[in-house]
Amino acid sequence: MFLRYNKKRIKKFAQWQRVPYRVKPMSQDEHECATCGRHYMGNYCPQCGQSAKIGRYSLKNAFLLFIDVWGLGNRGMFRAIRDLMLRPGYMIRDYLRGMQMAYFPPFKMLFLICALSLLVETGVNIQGINRYELYMEKEKEYAQKKQAEAKADDTLTAARKEAQVATYNIFYMLDDKARQNPQLTVLVYMLLFSGPLYLMFRHCPAIPDLRFSECFVAMVYIINMLLIFIIIPSFLCFSFKAEAYFDLFVLFLAIIPIKQLSGYSYWGTIWRIAVALIPLTIIVLTLFVVIMFLYIMLHPELFEHLA
Numbered sequence: 177m178f179l180r181y182n183k184k185r186i187k188k189f190a191q192w193q194r195v196p197y198r199v200k201p202m203s204q205d206e207h208e209c210a211t212c213g214r215h216y217m218g219n220y221c222p223q224c225g226q227s228a229k230i231g232r233y234s235l236k237n238a239f240l241l242f243i244d245v246w247g248l249g250n251r252g253m254f255r256a257i258r259d260l261m262l263r264p265g266y267m268i269r270d271y272l273r274g275m276q277m278a279y280f281p282p283f284k285m286l287f288l289i290c291a292l293s294l295l296v297e298t299g300v301n302i303q304g305i306n307r308y309e310l311y312m313e314k315e316k317e318y319a320q321k322k323q324a325e326a327k328a329d330d331t332l333t334a335a336r337k338e339a340q341v342a343t344y345n346i347f348y349m350l351d352d353k354a355r356q357n358p359q360l361t362v363l364v365y366m367l368l369f370s371g372p373l374y375l376m377f378r379h380c381p382a383i384p385d386l387r388f389s390e391c392f393v394a395m396v397y398i399i400n401m402l403l404i405f406i407i408i409p410s411f412l413c414f415s416f417k418a419e420a421y422f423d424l425f426v427l428f429l430a431i432i433p434i435k436q437l438s439g440y441s442y443w444g445t446i447w448r449i450a451v452a453l454i455p456l457t458i459i460v461l462t463l464f465v466v467i468m469f470l471y472i473m474l475h476p477e478l479f480e481h482l483a
């Protein structure tokens with residue numbers, strides 16, 4: 177009985193997930209525009225574009241104007257967050273089909289979420305601590321320990337010792353740069369991953385003629401979804417180890433929107449992502465080696481011990 181009840185609910189939820197957002201029917205009341213005085217029916221003044229909802233000043237529209245300062249306005253920010261958590265792939269499909277007024281624009285959302293996560297990392301969390309500094313201190317200690325170990329290791333030649341010291345310097349520096357510029361890091365990874373992912377999903381059942389630009393926009397929304405989840409352990413100040421496990425788990429959640437968006441089965445989605453990960457891994461490793469060489473050539477001081 178209980179099980180059957182739940183099954184029914186799950187089925188209902190699955191049905192709800194697929195239904196696109198519906199704009200409320202237009203009101204049949206006549207309005208007089210507060211700005212230009214025109215009489216009209218509908219939600220917006222046809223002459224000057226002012227919303228029919230704006231009348232006397234209220235706390236609610238004062239608040240909306242206040243959050244509009246950061247570009248949050250009311251273009252579906254909260255709807256986009258809710259749908260990204262409950263029906264991400266279907267929402268992205270609706271957006272790609274043209275429902276752009278219903279959802280907050282993806283790139284703007286990415287930059288706002290990254291700014292928010294940096295705030296949370298550097299102090300706006302339940303303990304009010306700068307987690308970014310704490311983390312980098314730990315990383316530095318680790319790198320210094322490894323460098324000292326390499327120096328003390330008599331089995332290594334002098335050149336190998338220098339190379340190891342430089343490697344830990346570069347690891348530390350890249351980590352620091354990535355944490356300081358989360359937007360840039362995310363965008364670089366997305367640019368690298370979008371090609372392979374596009375090749376695997378361009379003929380998917382739900383969108384058989386998927387364009388590269390659409391695939392990229394979908395990825396931005398998926399990243400937004402992951403970032404919303406990833407802010408939670410930072411805000412609650414999990415230990416760094418617990419946070420790393422949580423983030424890893426969240427990465428697997430990306431399977432859900434890709435499945436919903438593409439129309440493949442779960443297995444069909446998973447193996448395609450796995451195949452797309454192979455070129456990504458090769459590209460990232462190659463880039464890393466290239467960056468290392470460039471840095472070592474340009475910065476000989478990297479061979480010195482971390483201070």
Ligand SMILES: [Zn+2]
Pocket residue numbers: 209210211212213214221222223224225226
């Ligand atoms: Zn008007």
